Amino acid sequence: MAYYDILIAAWNSSIQPPTGVTGTGLSSAQSTTIKLNNVNAWTVTGTIPASILTTGSALANCINFAEFNTLTAPQQSNIMALCNISGGLLGGSTNVGLLTAGMFVTYFTTPSSPTIANLTALAKSVTQSWAQANGYPYVNGKGLINNGDLAAANSSIGGLT
Numbered sequence: 001m002a003y004y005d006i007l008i009a010a011w012n013s014s015i016q017p018p019t020g021v022t023g024t025g026l027s028s029a030q031s032t033t034i035k036l037n038n039v040n041a042w043t044v045t046g047t048i049p050a051s052i053l054t055t056g057s058a059l060a061n062c063i064n065f066a067e068f069n070t071l072t073a074p075q076q077s078n079i080m081a082l083c084n085i086s087g088g089l090l091g092g093s094t095n096v097g098l099l100t101a102g103m104f105v106t107y108f109t110t111p112s113s114p115t116i117a118n119l120t121a122l123a124k125s126v127t128q129s130w131a132q133a134n135g136y137p138y139v140n141g142k143g144l145i146n147n148g149d150l151a152a153a154n155s156s157i158g159g160l161t
Contacts, residue, residue, distance in 0.1 A: 004153040006134045007145065010039070011157050020044055021130055032150065040143035042130035048123040049132065051095060053088035059100070062118035067108055075107050092123065 010018045016025025023042040026035045060083040068076060082089070082103060089100045096105050108115040131143025138144055150157050 003135075004149065004156070007039075007136065007149065008153055008156045010130075011035070011153075017042055020046060022127075023130070032147070036145060036147070036150070039145055040129075040131065042143070043127050043141075044130050044133045045127050046124050047128075047133050048120065049092045049126050049128050051090065051092040052123060052126050052128075054091055054100075054122065055087075056083040056085050056089060058122060059083050059089065059104075059119070062115060062122055064114035064118065067113055067115045071107055078103060079107065091119075 010021070011026060016027065017023050017038075021042045021044055024038045026038055030038070063079065063083075068079065071079065082100065090098055091101045095101045104115070104119060110116065127141075129138045129141050129143050131138040131145055132141075136143060136145055136149075
């Protein structure tokens, strides 16, 4: 049941949509189908997504020059090459083993550094589905919570019609 705790709390919340959520709230006048559609359309910002696509120019604009200046010439070259890649670059909290996030975490090692703070702010500015941010199934920025999830959440979900 712990998996559904966040869904249960949001579904039963007296504040609709819940604090920090953008979208249409749930009301007792709505059918279960409408409520599910609303929840699956909810979005949030302010959390670091597990996975994001960003651009090299967005990353370059996060780099603090004083920190960049302390890197070795090969490290600077690697960062500049990464920032010059056209197209989307994969980042996010689960992708530190990949080139983009891995390079930044390795080169800018102080968690409170200006560059890491700027990258964190960039990641937190990404709008993502509420389902994604809370570990529920999603696709293309939309939640995939369904009646089976509500059944699994059991009697803790109120107002099913």
